[in-house]
Amino acid sequence: xxxxxxxxxxxxxxxxxxxxxxxxxxxxxxxxxxxxxxxxxxxxxxxxxxxxxxxxxxxxxxxxxxxxxxxxxxxxxxxxxxxxxxxxxxxxxxxxxxxxxxxxxxxxxx
Amino acid sequence: xxxxxxxxxxxxxxxxxxxxxxxxxxxxxxxxxxxxxxxxxxxxxxxxxxxxxxxxxxxxxxxxxxxxxxxxxxxxxxxxxxxxxxxxxxxxxxxxxxxxxxxxxxxxxxxxx
Numbered sequence: 292x293x294x295x296x297x298x299x300x301x302x303x304x305x306x307x308x309x310x311x312x313x314x315x316x317x318x319x320x321x322x323x324x325x326x327x328x329x330x331x332x333x334x335x336x337x338x339x340x341x342x343x344x345x346x347x348x349x350x351x352x353x354x355x356x357x358x359x360x361x362x363x364x365x366x367x368x369x370x371x372x373x374x375x376x377x378x379x380x381x382x383x384x385x386x387x388x389x390x391x392x393x394x395x396x397x398x399x400x401x
Numbered sequence: 402x403x404x405x406x407x408x409x410x411x412x413x414x415x416x417x418x419x420x421x422x423x424x425x426x427x428x429x430x431x432x433x434x435x436x437x438x439x440x441x442x443x444x445x446x447x448x449x450x451x452x453x454x455x456x457x458x459x460x461x462x463x464x465x466x467x468x469x470x471x472x473x474x475x476x477x478x479x480x481x482x483x484x485x486x487x488x489x490x491x492x493x494x495x496x497x498x499x500x501x502x503x504x505x506x507x508x509x510x511x512x513x514x
Contacts, residue, residue: 294444322501333407333494333505334445341501379444381503388435389496389503391444 297380297392304370305400312395313364314380322383323356323363327376328394334379338365370399403429405497407506414485415514422480422509424495430475431497436468439492439508451478485513 297314304310314323322341326334338349340356340363347354353366363380380392404427414420424434432453437445449470450458457470469481482489494508 324503326505331492331508331510333405333508336502336504339502383503388447388450390447393444 295380295382295390295392297395299395300393301396301398303398303400306370306372308370310367310370310374310397311364312378312380313362314382314392315362316382316390317361318382318384319360320382320384321360323354324381324383324389325352325354325363325365326379326381328379329376337378367397370397372399372401375399403427403497403499403502403504405495405504405506407493407495407509409509410507411510411512413512413514416486417484419481419483420485420511422482422493422495422511424478424480424497424506426476426497426499426504429497429499431478431499432475433498434472434478435496435498435503436470436478436480437494437496439494445494448480482511485511487513489513 295314295316324339325337328334338347338354343360344358345356351368377394377396379394381389406425408423434451436448438448439445447460448463451470451472453472459465472478490513492508495506496503
């Protein structure tokens with residue numbers, strides 16, 4: 292199936308550092324979403340973006356919907372140990388299911 | 402947020418048996434639900450789109466006779482893995498959409514011995 296290009300694949304950072312990850316696609320999406328998945332659990336929605344150029348924050352998380360509608364990024368500021376997990380971007384086009392990126396595995400050392 | 406449940410959360414079965422996984426939207430009605438499969442250290446791959454009252458739409462490469470999907474009501478979709486084999490061992494996750502947001506169940510870990 293189709294997948295989005297998500298990078299980086301993994302990150303190892305110190306507690307307190309900021310983190311940035313992004314997703315790109317060759318297709319235009321109407322919606323971009325960012326999820327976090329803990330081991331053995333389903334993805335949990337972090338931020339949803341519905342308009343090109345939209346910049347949305349959720350606590351220490353900030354995400355943007357790219358102007359071209361083909362990309363999105365997620366920033367996490369002042370990381371803490373509980374930020375550890377796998378972060379997935381997902382895009383949606385009308386009439387289709389969500390398409391996921393390959394994920395970014397975040398490790399935070401204290 | 403909206404809640405999606407799955408049952409069972411994990412199941413171990415013998416090769417050749419069938420396993421049914423339920424997905425329920427607990428506090429909203431979902432005309433469409435989605436089934437994903439996730440192998441270790443990989444992303445979620447869409448298997449099929451389940452439409453209430455009609456046949457499911459399967460992604461390329463997914464055997465519809467092996468992965469039977471029934472969406473009998475607006476709050477329940479079931480995935481039955483028929484004649485399961487060890488290569489079917491995976492994490493199966495369902496999703497339901499509501500007002501432009503997609504909510505996921507907690508997943509079902511299937512292990513086929």
